[in-house]
Each structure stands twice: as structure tokens, then as C-alpha cells.
Amino acid sequence: MVLCVLKRRLLRSSSCALMGRLQRQSRGCVYSSIHGFSHEEIREKLQAFPGGSVDLLKHDSGIAVLTINNPARMNAFSGSMMVDLKERVSQLENWSEGKGLIVHGAAETFCSGSDLNAVRAISNPQDGMKMCMFMQDALTRLLRLPLISVALVEGRALGGGAELTTACDFRLMTSGSVIQFVHKHMGLVPGWGGAARLVRIVGSQKALKLLGGALKVDPELGLDIGLADEILEADQGAATALQQAENWLSRYTKGPVPVIHAVKKVVLAGRELPLSEALRTEKEVFGTVWGAPANLQALASKSKHK
Numbered sequence: 001m002v003l004c005v006l007k008r009r010l011l012r013s014s015s016c017a018l019m020g021r022l023q024r025q026s027r028g029c030v031y032s033s034i035h036g037f038s039h040e041e042i043r044e045k046l047q048a049f050p051g052g053s054v055d056l057l058k059h060d061s062g063i064a065v066l067t068i069n070n071p072a073r074m075n076a077f078s079g080s081m082m083v084d085l086k087e088r089v090s091q092l093e094n095w096s097e098g099k100g101l102i103v104h105g106a107a108e109t110f111c112s113g114s115d116l117n118a119v120r121a122i123s124n125p126q127d128g129m130k131m132c133m134f135m136q137d138a139l140t141r142l143l144r145l146p147l148i149s150v151a152l153v154e155g156r157a158l159g160g161g162a163e164l165t166t167a168c169d170f171r172l173m174t175s176g177s178v179i180q181f182v183h184k185h186m187g188l189v190p191g192w193g194g195a196a197r198l199v200r201i202v203g204s205q206k207a208l209k210l211l212g213g214a215l216k217v218d219p220e221l222g223l224d225i226g227l228a229d230e231i232l233e234a235d236q237g238a239a240t241a242l243q244q245a246e247n248w249l250s251r252y253t254k255g256p257v258p259v260i261h262a263v264k265k266v267v268l269a270g271r272e273l274p275l276s277e278a279l280r281t282e283k284e285v286f287g288t289v290w291g292a293p294a295n296l297q298a299l300a301s302k303s304k305h306k
């Protein structure tokens with residue numbers, strides 16, 4: 001009996017250390033000084049292009065709402081909004097009670113990509129590379145949050161806005177909305193990690209068509225190719241799209257925080273790691289939930305899964 005208790009305690013303390021390690025790993029920045037990346041330097045440069053904001057509201061339900069807020073420019077990302085985004089992601093990384101996240105745009109449109117005024121001002125290759133690394137870092141960390149995330153696409157998601165949708169686990173599209181990787185029309189390819197993520201979501205054939213043709217993806221096409229997870233129709237009961245998205249997401253965020261975080265971690269490992277590493281991570285995450293309170297409670301309640 002005493003041995004059993006000791007064993008369980010040991011398992012739990014090593015599980016805590018492990019969770020910490022996994023958390024630090026999943027926060028891993030993509031770039032460092034080895035890649036010529038100086039967070040402070042690029043931050044300062046981006047702050048020179050102000051306008052709009054990225055706002056975060058954390059609800060008691062464990063679902064947070066991140067709003068891309070620059071409606072005068074169809075929610076285009078100014079430089080200061082890129083900095084805002086990274087700060088909000090840091091806040092979410094430290095939100096221990098969080099379970100879910102909705103990313104949406106203000107005034108019923110998602111995001112029209114980077115602010116073309118800022119883009120024109122930093123159109124030299126060096127600055128372009130720095131902005132690219134900064135946004136890849138922010139969006140990779142967004143996708144790796146231990147929260148289940150969903151992009152609510154109303155209106156248009158263009159260019160970098162389309163890339164942002166791929167940094168969420170799911171995409172919901174309202175009727176009439178469009179996701180379009182317009183980069184080719186701009187003489188560009190995605191640089192915020194959007195191509196790499198798109199290939200993982202829809203496969204390389206479809207990604208090539210979407211990028212090569214700068215195709216407009218409406219909700220029906222989105223659902224058909226697996227880019228969209230559901231179409232939100234205008235609700236007769238007058239629920240806003242945001243409320244509908246919260247209802248949709250709450251199906252997946254029901255339950256104790258450690259279990260939701262563990263679910264996200266094993267899926268993330270399967271998505272990002274080679275199989276043998278993903279299996280090892282799955283084993284380690286399993287060790288953190290096995291014999292933990294939610295597991296013991298479920299065992300004690302003799303629940304039936306009918």
C-alpha cells in the first residue's frame with residue numbers, strides 16, 4: 001500500500017517535471033541569433049508602423065478570443081499589430097486555466113494580410129527576412145499553444161490573413177466568406193509559415209493549386225478540400241458568428257484543463273514529429289494523465305460510454 005502511494009507520488013512529480021519540459025519545448029522559438037534574428041531589433045522596426053491592435057479577452061469558460069482589430073484597413077497587420085500578436089501569444093502561453101482560443105477579425109471581416117503601407121516601406125530583402133522570421137515565430141507559437149484553436153473566418157482572409165487561419169487547429173467559415181492566398185498576385189509566396197502549414201492541412205496537390213492559382217476558397221470549396229471544418233450559416237436565433245464559434249468550440253474544450261492540454265499535445269506531436277518521436281511524446285504525455293485526478297475520478301464513477 002505504502003509502496004503504491006510512493007510510486008504514484010514519484011510518477012506525479014516526474015510527470016510535473018516532464019510537463020514543464022514539454023511546455024518549454026512547445027514554446028520553442030523557431031529562430032535565434034544563429035539565424036541573424038534579433039527579436040528586439042525587429043520589434044523596434046515594426047513599432048515604427050503603428051495602427052490597429054490585436055486584442056485578447058480571456059473568458060472564465062477557458063475560451064479566449066483574439067481579435068485582429070484594424071477595421072479601417074480591413075484588419076491588415078500593421079507593424080505594431082505584429083508586435084501585439086506576439087505579446088498576446090506570450091500571454092496565452094502563460095494562461096494555465098485556458099482550454100480554447102478563437103481568432104477572428106473585427107467588424108465581420110477576418111484579415112487582409114500585411115499592411116501594404118508597411119510592406120512598401122520595408123520592401124528590401126533584409127527587412128523582409130526579419131519580418132518573415134518574426135511572424136513565423138509568432139504563428140508557430142500560436143499553433144503550438146496547449147489550447148484548441150479555431151479561426152472564425154468572416155468576410156475575407158487574404159494573403160497573410162489566409163496564412164493566419166492555418167495557424168489554428170480548425171477553421172470555421174461563415175457564408176459569403178473567402179480564404180485566398182493572393183501572394184502569387186503580389187509576386188510573392190507565403191512567408192509566415194502558411195505554405196508549410198497549408199500542405200499539412202490539405203496535402204501538397206491541393207496546396208499547389210491554391211497557391212499556384214491564388215484560388216478563392218469559398219465555404220463550400222473549403223469544406224470539400226478540408227481547409228474549412230464547418231460552415232456557419234446566419235443564425236435565425238440571432239446568435240452572432242462569434243457565439244456560434246464559441247458553441248462549436250465548447251464541444252472540444254469540455255473537461256479538465258490538464259486533459260485538454262494533453263489532447264492538444266499528443267495531436268501536435270503526431271502532426272509535427274517523426275513517428276518514433278511522436279510515440280515517445282505520446283507515452284510521456286500519457287504518463288501525465290494516467291492516475292491523475294481526472295482519470296481516478298472517471299474510474300471511481302464507473303462511467304459507461306453509451
Ligand SMILES: CCC(=O)SCCNC(=O)CCNC(=O)[C@H](O)C(C)(C)COP(=O)(O)OP(=O)(O)OC[C@H]1O[C@@H](n2cnc3c(N)ncnc32)[C@H](O)[C@@H]1OP(=O)(O)O
Pocket residue numbers: 072073074076112113114115116117156158159160161182183186188191192
Ligand atoms: C504576407 C503577404 C501579404 O499579406 S501581402 C497583402 C495581401 N493583401 C492584399 O493585397 C489586400 C489588398 N486589399 C484588397 O484587395 C481590398 O482592399 C479588399 C481587402 C478586397 C477589400 O476591398 P473593398 O471592400 O473594396 O475595400 P477597400 O479596398 O476600399 O478597402 C478599405 C480600406 O482598407 C484598405 N486596405 C485593405 N487591405 C489593405 C492592406 N492589406 N493594407 C493596407 N490597407 C488595406 C484600403 O486601402 C482601403 O483604405 P482607404 O479607405 O482607401 O483609405
